[in-house]
Amino acid sequence: MLTSSTADVYRSLVAQAASRVAGRFERTTQPASGASRAELQRLVDAVDLAGGGVGGPAAIREIDDLFLEHAVWFHHPAYAAHLNCPVVLPAVAAEIVLAAVNTSVDTYDQSTVGTLMERRLIERVSEWIGFSAGDGVFTSGGTQSNFHALLLAREAALARAGSSRAEAFARMAVFATASSHFSVGKSALLLGLSDEAVIEVADDGEGRMDPVSLDAAVVAAEASGRIPMAVVATAGTTDRGVIDPLTPIAAVCESRDVWMHVDAAYGGGLLVSPQSRDLLSGIERARSVTVDFHKSFFQPVSSSAILVREPRDLAAGAWHADYLNPVENEEPNQVDKSLQTTRRFDALKLWVTLRAIGADRIGELFDTVIDLASAVSDEVAADPELELVGRTQLSTVLFRVRPQGIDPAGQDALVAGVRRVLFESGRALVAKTVIDGRPCLKLTLLNPETTLDDVRGILTIVKDAAATLAGIAPEIDAELDAVFSDAEVSA
């Protein structure tokens, strides 16, 4: 508790904040207000941050009008843009607890039971993966988890390179497809590798790594004096939502003796899926795995972890400080395993979720959005005004709009315009990306309460926006009101 506050103030302020959010859940009718950036800037600038303070209740009221009024609501069924999930409420309750206690899971003496809980949870996640005695640590997100994994891979490769750091770093190679997450390339840069460190492996035409090409790429790299440092297989690519063939990739990694990292930031939810767990078979042969609980486990940001098959691999990231975790300290200090020092007790959210609803239920929620994406893909494929761009294995839908009489160049030009029109209205949010050199629209469906009808509503808005932009029909608004008048609140 803050020095000037009492338990009563805590109760009252948290209740006021919760009541403001609950009110928004009841009243919010579209995923965003649609206010312009200039308008939002004006509202933000109008707040006096230099003054003496208005008191807790007034400050909470103020953020209701400023932040909650204009927030982007991931629980709204017309939000289908990025990999953001609505959150399960037991995790939100846990967030209130961990923020108030303010535990830092770095050393044992700061966190005691929290450290033991995080470790227990890591054991559980390791079991889901199929590591017989894995280890790991919670991180701030998939970007950090991937960076951490590649750091460990780099250190393992260095230990075997038999040359100086600088010389070895210049020769190291990381293998990934063009669909791998951009944090792979960014990590290579941060890890001091060369500009050519990431070698792009050919895919099967639908975004999945081709294991035969991988093998050839590793052999060719080695033959030219490179050090194969890691293969990054993606279990759920961010755009196409496809899963690299993990078992054949594992076979290549084992036969060529290369570190296999699986980036399951998106597809990690399959670990607990009653229906589709087999899509991840082979993941247990990885040396390290990234899982983002704040994507397919419906956890509040931030909640992610890096898992390793061999606990000793984590030691490569350990540093010791006299004041904190001296070498002779025998307590279980999570800071020895983490790249962070002060670190949130994010594990509590997943812990409470597992206790409240169980792992199977989380998996079922993920299965629900996978099934939804499949049904939406079928509809898009059958709609003459739309063009489905590839099939997902998870919950994205890539597509283009083709109003009558528009050629492919015209369709490409419509993509950015449609996304912008929707964004400016705030009534439905979709993303855009580029696939095989052509722009397309993207739905990321991560809301288990979104129905097929809700998505039909989004597609109608998209088609109307495209028609309007193409100069065909200008009547978006009336339909929107009908479609989203009964928006619901998430689990």
Ligand SMILES: *Cc1c(COP(=O)(O)O)cnc(C)c1O
């Ligand atoms: C989202 C994502 C990441 C990055 O995770 P953050 O939690 O956003 O840092 C990495 N890899 C993949 C495949 C992702 O989809």
